[in-house]
Amino acid sequence: MALALARWWLVLVGGMVLGAGLFLHGINASAEYLREEVANTFFLWRWIGNITFPFQDDATKLALWLNQVPPAMLDESNRDAWTLIAIGCMLVVLSPCCREKTKKTRQRRRAT
Numbered sequence: 001m002a003l004a005l006a007r008w009w010l011v012l013v014g015g016m017v018l019g020a021g022l023f024l025h026g027i028n029a030s031a032e033y034l035r036e037e038v039a040n041t042f043f044l045w046r047w048i049g050n051i052t053f054p055f056q057d058d059a060t061k062l063a064l065w066l067n068q069v070p071p072a073m074l075d076e077s078n079r080d081a082w083t084l085i086a087i088g089c090m091l092v093v094l095s096p097c098c099r100e101k102t103k104k105t106r107q108r109r110r111a112t
Contacts, residue, residue: 003098010095016087024081031066031074038067 023059049056049064056064 003100007095007098010091011100014088014091014095017084017091021081021084021086021088022075024084028078028081030102034063034066035074038063076091083097094095 015108041049046064046067053061053064
């Protein structure tokens with residue numbers, strides 16, 4: 001009974017960690033897309049956007065803010081996302097390894 005509960009918790013925690021990693025990876029992909037869109041915009045429009053920043057809508061403000069974030073920070077965040085994904089997958093995949101010994105296994109061990 002205790003091992004079944006432990007397996008259940010491993011799957012639950014692994015799923016949560018996997019979901020957090022996927023969510024973070026999605027945020028990073030969105031940030032990269034917005035940075036590329038700002039970089040591909042004519043420099044004069046970017047300059048006007050920075051000057052009139054308080055009057056811009058939220059999506060434009062976010063894109064202009066993300067343009068100021070160093071690329072190394074986004075790369076590190078992407079590595080963190082992949083690490084969370086890997087750990088979550090390992091927890092979910094390895095959770096069936098937590099199982100009770102069967103009668104056959106117990107009898108074989110007693111015989112040896």
